Amino acid sequence: MTELEAGRAERLAPVRSGAALQRYRDVLIALIAFAVLASLPLFTGSKALLDFVIRCSAYGLFATSLNLLVGYTGLTSFGHGMFFGLGAYSFGLIMQKLGVPIPVAFVATLAITAAVAAVIGAICVRLKEIYFAFVTLAFQMLIHSTILSWASFTGGDQGLRGGIPRPAFLGINLANHVHLYIASCALLVLGLLAMRQIAQSPFGYTLRMIRDNAARASFLGIDVWRAKLTVFVLAALFASMGGMVMALFVSGAYPEFAYWTISGEGIFINMLGGVSTFLGPMVGTVLLLLLNDTVTRFTEYHGIVLGVVILFFALGLRKGLLDFVAEWFAQRRDAGEGR
């Protein structure tokens, strides 16, 4: 063993044994984050702040799930918004037509999403790069057009009307603003924790290997197609959860939820926040929504402002905000070690 190899082995050993420790740390962080978010209504009466967090939950779940594809697997999907829309519509329709308890509708929606994602994924993940991007976009437009033309079932371009019934279950009444807020926070934290576990698991590292060199992964005996399909379905499930939170927030579902612009926003959020860190998309979500909410208060020319911001990130920082911060810390640490 050379000195260099010995040094690496030393570094790797604690990483492996520390995997369980890191999991505990993640759970602890999630618990603290949830406690902080859930106690927010005790300190502030601002409904707008609670609304903001609910929307952050919806978009945050969606954008982070997109990052499982873009950042971790190298699959740039332009059609991820279809699952956001699918979640909102399935959940809304089940609640309106069947009147089942909310948890049943929730699980049924996830099952529907998984089935649809498996079929679409099986076709798409064989393709690479631009072909994958465009075929996912095509499927998104297919779902969007179906929603528009199947007016008797989906309400067409006017969306699901009449409100989504929200009967109380287990003492939770989602028609109550604070209850809805806490439920959204819980879904966000649980969703992020689950995605974090996926990203840090051996499967997550397999995805990174596929991203970096798919041929090599294949030669090592990994079934690349199956791994890609699995992550495609998993990401769809979390996007669908985001859609359900949004459907509950607006008490309806609208074709815009399944339009390509939602996918575009997801990509934009990932560019803003950064794709190389797990929380990058979450930071991007908060940034985008903050920007959107403040800029639209003052001007209707928000497109120009958002355009300038994205130019700044793309040309100025050349990466997302959290990527930039992480890199800056790494450089400082390296400089410190070198001293």
Add this chain to the structure above:
Amino acid sequence: MTKTRTPGISRRSTLALMGAGAMSVAAPWVARAQAKTIKIGMPTILSGRVAQLGTSSRNAVMLEVEKVNAAGGLAGRQIEMVIRDSKGQPQEAARVARELVNTDGCELLLDGEASSGSFAVHEVARDLGVLCIHTCSEASSLTADPKQHIPNAFRCVRQGIHDSIVGGSYAASIAKAKGLKKWATCSPDYAYGRDTTGEFTLYLKRFAPDVEVISESWPKLFQPDYTEVVTKILQAKPQALYSCLWGGDLTSYIDQANIYAMFSQMEVFAVNMADYTALTVVKNLPKGIHSGNRYIKTFPTTPENAAWGDAYRAKYNEYPTNWSWQNATAVMFLAEAAKKANSADGKKLAEVLKGLTIKCPFGADGTVTMRGDDHTLVGYAIGWGTTIPQEPYVPEVKAGDWKTIFELEAEWKKSKGYT
């Protein structure tokens, strides 16, 4: 080089700091002094493809609010409008509406959203219980469907079903007079296009039973090229064509169909033609296109209506749109209701608004009514006429008969299972 500035806090910044301090101490007092004003929130579409309509809604509201404020305000309270862009996205419309009420302290809402956005704002009104007047959504189900009904929401907008009844009976009378039996339709492929065309042909056939639709075309919404649609219609050789294309779609369609001289080969009925946004944009407006009135200052033919159109034009240097008169009417309703209730409280206003009839330049007989049982606008000027290529564009409009509208509307509601 001499240095004129000394380090530390300059006199200017000290003054600025003191000023800011004084402001922050005084702010609550200033706010209290203004508490007499009433804030009205309005989400509408100010960017994107239909921004022109949203802007014209804002213009009309501000024109009327100025008048109300000059006359003493809403039950003695000056109106302050808070108008925000929703980009035409329902989730944004819902967010903006909630923010207007929860954060900005708006006590009333004017909903300047079209189609899906209006249903999203409707849910916000249901949730927050705030008085909401829809001012732009023509979807009949918004008020006709009892599932949508809430005591605090009203609709001050023309309605698809009313247009179809009047259009159908007008077209039938022309069809009988000129012997137009073979018809074609060409409408945008989404719920509004499909529903409106379906209802129009239903009433056309009811009044003129021997009419036959021999060709249907459904171009995509915002389609740039209509060549295949135009040639398909020309090949079918119909005697008349119905279309509910609107805005930019209608104007590009007419410009492209002009190349094939389509308008000399058949009678054209385009319900959304008589709106200044379409009339003034078409390059060569053909003579004799039949159209429903959207907003036109020659109909109703009253000095009040003409004066209103001119005042709007003088202020904003453009003609009002269909959305303009609807938004203006909503403010007129609020002003009159506040006078009657002697209050600007949402609940009291809602009580008075039910069944309220007001004087209005856009009324068929000089008045319009907020019908009590389904909270929707009736009695507005509605009619059809034919175009000429220059002002006044639609010189004569044949008014629709509200008695027939009411009868057929009741029948339609029954057929839909609404009553």
